[in-house]
Amino acid sequence: MPPIDDLLDQLQRDIPLYGHHTAAIGFKQALVARLGVQQAHGPACAALQLPQMSRLRRLPVMALREAAQQHGLHLRTLWPGGQSHELPRLQVVGERDDAPRTVIDRAGYLACLDAVEVRGRSELLLWRDRVLHDVEGDEARRIHDQFGFDPQVLNAEDDHWWVMDSAEPAPVIEEALWLGGHHAHDFGHWLTEYLPKLATALLAGWPGGMPVLVDASAPATVREALPALLPPGTPVQTVPHLGRLHVRRLWCASNVSYPGYCPLLSADEDMDRLLSPPWRLAPLFGVIAAAAEKALSRPTGIARLYLARRPGRHKAIVNHGDVDEVLSRQGFTRVLPEEHPFLEQLNLVRQARFIVAPEGSNALLSFFARPGTRLCVLTSPYTRPLLDMGGAARERALDLSFLTGPCVTDGSPLAEHPFWRFWSDYRIDPALLARFLAAWPTGPDA
Template sequence: MEPEPADSPDYVQKIRESLKILVDGGGLLNARELLKTLRPAFPEDTWLATMEAYVHLRLGSNEQAAEVAAEALSLGSDDPMAVLVLGTAHRNRGRHVQAAEVLLDAHRRLPGRVDAACMLVEETAAAHGLERARSIYDEVFDRLPDHSVAICWAKLLFEAGVDGEMPVGAVSAPVMSVPAWTAQAGSTLDFIGPRENTPVETPPVFGEPDAARFKVSVPGYIRYASTLRGATIFAKSGIVLMPDGVALNDTIADERFGRFLDLRHDKTVVRRRGERLLLDVGQYPVTEIEAGVMLSGWVSEHFGHWVPEYLCRVSYLERHPLFAELPIIVDSDMPAQHLEYLSLLVPNRIVQIPAGEALRCGELVVASPSTFFPVHLTPDHNVPPQNQGGLPTDGFRFLQNRVLQHMPAPSSRRRKLYLSRKSRTWRNLVNEDAISDALAARGFEILFPEDLSFEEQVKMYQAAKVVVAPNGSSLLNAIFAPKDMTLVILSQRGLFNWGTYYGLMRELGYDLTFLCGDEETDQKHANYSIPLPRLIAALEALSA
């Protein structure tokens, strides 16, 4: 059978299919090399020219993308993609006037493309100002009434300080703390308690000089529990939106450190400008409920946040006069262990906020955080390490006492345990296998805490004589262990904010030993290794 001629329709179609497979599969570099051969062979093929321009754009070669897209159009291409590539390449090079002109053409040819519509509105504002962009937005939104287009326009209004013209689904909200908003509304908090202090002390490290260590008691927030009426809360968000348009969050409103919060983890927050937030509330279907207690919010699925940030609040939430009658609101993706822990503290019914949804509450009971506890901080922050989260003694003592009421300690405490992090995705012990093997040979059980129920983890600690563990949030359950348990924590050299854990455990009557690797790192979640002889020496010294 003779090969197909290079200019036959079937051959050209096969070329196109091959290129499309490469590009769709992410093989952009291979596609570019293939196009270097094909373009000279088919110089008038507008489809190939457009594809080459698109590949250049995806690879970040904006000047070449613009040049080849213009060539495709000059060859007579009527492919809207060539226009969109040209407009995007202009945009990426900061040529706002040209980008606005070409993207208007692209939008009119591709009226259903949200990306083209948003880029057009943004580039028009950059090139010609907000008033010209307003008329373009009206035209675009009339043709494509998509929520993302409205939020695009809201961002431009917010950045220009035009807070009173937000489109439906966007809110420009001032941020306040609950106490400040309550006082402004002429109301009072339902329960007010004393500040909760967080002890912080630099841990001693085995094998290293016992130099003078930093030690301080960090005052937290004044504890309160209070009712908010008509409040809306959002899945995985710490924002409480009130009917008057004010966003409540004590951590963001913190006078000293709130400005240093990086809020990228909160999908409700689109932009921040000083003490004002642009909120995208239109993305959330809203369900009305009569009443509930808020224990939902930022990264509540992580045990290291769930316990100190949320469960510790129960100690004063239950002082609210309505607490016992109300369901507790949590996020829908909570691990089973989190809910088991909560059920041992209080018997309240649980209500979950479905992912991507919101609840509007006739009455919402909220409580103060114990202390400033950020998820992310801006790179230029000056928040001292002792103020970057904390483990409040009163809160943990409440958790300890309440759980042990339901689970009294056994009489036998002989287990030797190693709590592995091998299945985790960050902060891993590089020589985990060698350490596990060495400890197993010395009679240690190798356990994976995430595979155990909360009650199994409590019983594990209650029956332990010795525990060795890489640093991780499962160590928060060591408060249920006997006071004379030997606890060895493996860590990076920096120790980072483990001073608050050490301070808490010392306050509760425990002693513990830190064992550090030799590698220096400024990343608290970096992997590390512990020299095996150092670990064995520490165990022998502690057993003696």
């Protein structure tokens, strides 16, 4: 076998830069190119520390909806998909790059399939020697999706994937709702992907009373809050990292948008294809907001709320101290959401009347606010990927403005890439922020 020491060294250099899953994409691709798919299997499992993946199979890929339509034990369609709307420009103070864009929605449905194998931190649903993929049309091709991001996928062809799994029987459970996947560790994806899936299931009449499968890497605040958002008597079951389960009857809801495994975006137009249809997403936010309010609703005394982010995170406000000072003078209470249980986070935003937040999961959290709430999202000038946020705010009757500031990483190679420049750190002009907030009402009745 040809030597692979250089590939192993590159993998170790890439993991701290890009994370384990993303670094694994290039490693798998290079390994397959050098050794061939079958010979790459063993070294990939060893280097990436993949348990119970001694079997390698070339499996056909089938759309989840197609499988449900042809073979599902249950299928309830809420909307058929294919409806298009134009998203107008955002309300922005500062520089921007957004322009009106047309978005087409996907089908919304709840399905139940027999004999499905799932794994923790994996998106793959293995069913009847097939891979089920929640994809419609050419969504994946248009964003140049990289399926090797999933731990179980060694190599992907057009309509077949080389899947690493085990021939040994997996532990069996009778019935469950699936809320797992490779993005399940990310709080923002819970707000835009997994909780909307739960809302879709509830709208479609999912009865509860069976385990809800959640990845062990899911944020603890979300795992702890889930029982209060579920029908009575519905347990939450965590699936360990890459742990296997065979589910005799697996319920799964469609995703409101196609988030992809790891899109390889190469142009601004590619980013448009990741936009969610806000007329579908906003009602799903409403379902979760109503369930959360039923579980916890109490006065906080905080009408003007700043959902701050800890320094050092990606897409940071580099002069966060100046921003904190302006907001303090304007009467805003600074809160770090992660220091509070999830239900309390939702209660904070639903009790507030004015909310400021940096773009990211904190800004998404504010979309669970009550109608009429004023929102100001702080971000960089790359506002194009935020068009769906503007649309969702309108659907939720929220008064949303974006206030932008210049990137501090412009000029670097990453700043030229349409995806990565969106994650650049940026600076907010304190005087501009102060002038903008001065126009917001004040006083006890504001």
